[in-house]
Amino acid sequence: MAAAFSLYLYNQIGCPHYSSYLSFAITHFTPKFNGSRVGSRETDTCRFVVQSTHSNAKIVKPNRRSRYGQALSPYDSDEDSDEMEDDDDDEEKEDDWLSDDDFAEIADVKGNKWRKDKSQKAFKTRQGKEKMQEKSWGIRSFHSGQSSKMVKTENMDSLQVDGKGKLTARKLKEDRYPRLSEEIGLDEKWCPLLDYLSTFGLKELHFIQMYERHMPSLQINVCSVQERLEYLLNVGVKHKDVRRIILRQPQILEYTVENNLKSHVAFLADLGIPNSRIGQIISAAPSLFSYSVENSLKPTVRYLIEEVGIKKGDLCKVVQLSPQILVQRIDISWNTRYIFLTKELGAPRDSIVKMVTKHPQLLHYSIDDGLLPRINFLRNIGMQNSEILKVLTSLTQVLSLSLEDNLKPKYMYLVNELHNEVQSLTKYPMYLSLSLDQRIRPRHRFLVSLKKAPKGPFPLSSFVPTDECFCQQWAKTSLDKYLAFRRRLLLKDFAKKYERKV
Known part of the structure; x- marks a missing residue:
């Protein structure tokens, strides 16, 4: 308080010469504060140390306040003005205002040029009290140059430790995920999630793919992700399949257990899917979690039963053979293939339904690149449409076999080595x-x-x-x-x- 009071008086007097005013103030000015004398050498030291050593004071800002909201005199020095105008920048740098070089220089000048107290005992007593205050407020006294230098050193050391911590965290992030850091500007907050997903075999390239397909999937809380993946593991998803599921459907990390995952698992159980097969269905078609049970999945099931003609008892088997059938536009897939097989082979509806029941993947195959080339191959080796239809009705998976690596070599071995006619295939497809x-x-x-x-x-x-x-x-x-x-x-x-x- 004494230091602040003397600063106020100095600014009001506006003396341009520091040394002459200092002599005048020590000799003549001895006011009282709270009934005690503050003009002694002890208090004089405290009163004038915060004054600038520069002359030519000028008005900088008439309504200025300190960084703590206290009103300040409109008179200040050039360097103090610069320091105050940079307050915002300083606060962004962890409020390191005690490390200001100008501030440290003032403390050195005072420590070197001012005489020490007569009473060493009083000085040590006061210094002990000030150290106790420093522990509470984190600010050292200005009564000795060494004291203020220690402020700067300790604070700078602290900042260096903090800075090193940030640098170390950044370096660890870049060491673990250098490509992510370079290509997408990896946020270190994502690292716990990436570390957890890495336990399922996901690599840096996989994370980039996830980011490109669905960027928010890397911003989810790791605890939430862990809860969801553990639920999937509990219902039968294999640990080795988690990576493939996430890569195909990264949005699955966002689906909550209570509002999404449980309802879809219950839907599969209602279809008659045994618990031992639910995990396999999820692995084969993880996108089913993105479809509404009431508005999408159940209508698809009704269409398969009512429009396609699949028996309700066979529906469980159909879904197990091809879980993707639940997440496709079944009306379009069914109608286009039904019309094609009817026109191409003269297939009756019952035969096509049998094909779909035995091999529902038929609804996924391309007509031009899948169905037609294999039908033409069977024609080219001498089979009639009725024979082709018989083979396809009995063994629909023929439509999934490779022409060059499977069908043609077997046909050549049948004719050249086994000496059989192609018509034998209708009996033993x-x-x-x-x-x-x-x-x-x-x-x-x-x-x-x-x-x-x-x-x-x-x-x-x-x-x-x-x-x-x-x-x-x-x-x-x-x-x-x-x-x-x-x-x-x-x-x-x-x-x-x-x-x-x-």
């Missing part, structure tokens, strides 16, 4: 779905090696039963002997393919 390398060729060669292969066309029925039944019924030998033969054959075929590539 399953032949087209069996593995040429793992079943058809090994069994044929094994019976030939045992000289038990029937004369004429090789019976396709020998490929249908299991390995154990095949050995008992056809080979009349042990299963181990057949498996050893097949293993040697596979190694030999692999060696031939490798030599050909080399």
Whole structure:
């Protein structure tokens, strides 16, 4: 208070010469404050230390206030004016106003040029009290140059520690996710979520894909995400499938357990889906959570039953075979394929319904790139429309098989090695779905090696039963002997393919 009072008097007097006014004030000015004398050397030191060492005081701002809201005199120095005008900037830099260089210089001048107190005991007593105040207010006294220097040093050290902490956090962020930091300006607040998602195998490239598909998915609270993913794991989603689910449907991280996830799981259970299969359906079609149960999913189910003609008892099997059927425009998919098969093969409605029931993926296949090329292939090998329809009704998954890697090689082996007619496929369409390398060729060669292969066309029925039944019924030998033969054959075929590539 004494220092503030003396500053007020100094500004009011407006003396242009610091030294002359200092001498005048010490000699003549001894007012009383709260009934006590404040003009002694002890209080004189406190009274004049905050005065500027610069002359030529001028009016800067007539209505100025201190950073703490206290009214200040309109008279101030040039450098003080600059300091006050930069207050806003200082506050943005963690209020480091004690580290101002000009302020520290004033403390040094005072510490070097002013005489110490006569009474060392009084000085130490006062210094002890001031240290106690410093712990409470965080501001040191101006009574010694060393004291004020320590203020600057300690505060600067603190700022350096804080700054280093921020720098370290930023460096850790950039070390862990350098590409994210460079490409999308990674916010360090996202790091806990990214670290958690990394436990499911997601990498930096995956996070960039998530950001591009649905940026808010990286801004969700990690605790909320953990709750939702743990719920999905509890209903049967496998840990290894979580990554694929998130990449396909990053919005799933936003769906709440109570208002979304539980209602959709309950919907699947009402369809008759067993608990052991719910996780697989979610993994295959995670987008179903983005559809309303009442306004979208249930109407789709009604359409499949009432319009397509799928039996209610078969609906559970249809959904398990193709969960995507719940999230597509089923009316468009059904009508376009129904019309195509009717015109192309003369297929009756019942046959098409059987196809959809056995292989609902049919509703996803492209007509021009999927259905038509395979139908034309069967035509080109000599099958009539009625035979094609019989094969497709019995084994609709033929429409999903590769022409070059599957259908054509099997047909060539059927004709050239097994000496069968193509019409045999209408009786045993399953032949087209069996593995040429793992079943058809090994069994044929094994019976030939045992000289038990029937004369004429090789019976396709020998490929249908299991390995154990095949050995008992056809080979009349042990299963181990057949498996050893097949293993040697596979190694030999692999060696031939490798030599050909080399």
